[in-house]
Amino acid sequence: MNKDQAIALLDSGVGGLTVAKDVINFLPNERIIYFGDLARMPYGPRPHEQVRHYVREITDFLMEQDTKLLIVACNSASASGLSEIRSDYDIPIIDVINPGARAAISATKTKKIGVIGTEGTIKSKAYEKAIKRIDPEVEVLSQPCPLFVLIVENDLIDYPETKTVAREYLLPLKEQGVDTLIMGCTHYPFMENIIQDVMGNDVKLISSAGETARQTKELLKERNLLRQGDNSKHRFFVSAESKKFMQIGQKLLGFKPNAYQVVF
Numbered sequence: 001m002n003k004d005q006a007i008a009l010l011d012s013g014v015g016g017l018t019v020a021k022d023v024i025n026f027l028p029n030e031r032i033i034y035f036g037d038l039a040r041m042p043y044g045p046r047p048h049e050q051v052r053h054y055v056r057e058i059t060d061f062l063m064e065q066d067t068k069l070l071i072v073a074c075n076s077a078s079a080s081g082l083s084e085i086r087s088d089y090d091i092p093i094i095d096v097i098n099p100g101a102r103a104a105i106s107a108t109k110t111k112k113i114g115v116i117g118t119e120g121t122i123k124s125k126a127y128e129k130a131i132k133r134i135d136p137e138v139e140v141l142s143q144p145c146p147l148f149v150l151i152v153e154n155d156l157i158d159y160p161e162t163k164t165v166a167r168e169y170l171l172p173l174k175e176q177g178v179d180t181l182i183m184g185c186t187h188y189p190f191m192e193n194i195i196q197d198v199m200g201n202d203v204k205l206i207s208s209a210g211e212t213a214r215q216t217k218e219l220l221k222e223r224n225l226l227r228q229g230d231n232s233k234h235r236f237f238v239s240a241e242s243k244k245f246m247q248i249g250q251k252l253l254g255f256k257p258n259a260y261q262v263v264f
Helices: 017-026 048-063 075-079 097-107 119-124 126-134 147-153 160-175 188-199 208-222 243-253
Strands: 006-011 032-036 067-072 112-117 139-144 180-184 204-207 235-238 259-261
Touching (some): 017 208, 032 048, 067 208, 075 097, 097 126, 097 180, 097 208, 112 160, 119 126, 119 139, 139 160, 180 188, 204 208, 235 243, 243 259
Parallel strands (some): 006 032, 006 067, 112 139, 112 180
């Protein structure tokens, strides 16, 4: 590994761009390589073993792209179990679950934290386990929101029906009195305004993106791998047609992420 190598991120689709945005902002001298697995999204309903296979496949590709650190910018992939994957590669691999758990614990006043995520993430209890490891006294209330990913990927956020879907998912958590809500899927920050509107301003929303970017910076600094000088061009790859990816990416990033299709 050397300083001029890239930070790689992988996700099932556009959601990981929320992490990429914060990494770019926190680490402006770094170059990133992003892979969105559009052809096989969503990961949430898939078996963990299958998701781990996809992560390995994409990681092998990213390792060929001159990578010094990998961010698994997908909660479903992170929840599928990364310990054995980490042992297969000689670069640091960061997930998005532990940074989000730490941020939620710092934010909660009542020790009552809600978690929303895909079916796979919620079933794994990955956030609950991460939170309980830090503070066993915290009460964790979880709710799967599987349609949110499809809403984001299909650019349907501004449709009236989206607010109806959000209320159906979120009102049970609001009624149970959570004061902090982890958006346990990197797609969900795209819907932050709707989620906040349903939950109310008294509920603190937690996105793993910023915390993951901060952890990335700390780790690179610790290993003397922070890149110096001017930023190089970022690269984006997808596993299916990329037009919609680029459209959504431009809205979020402020520049058009020209993406190249890779077929496995």
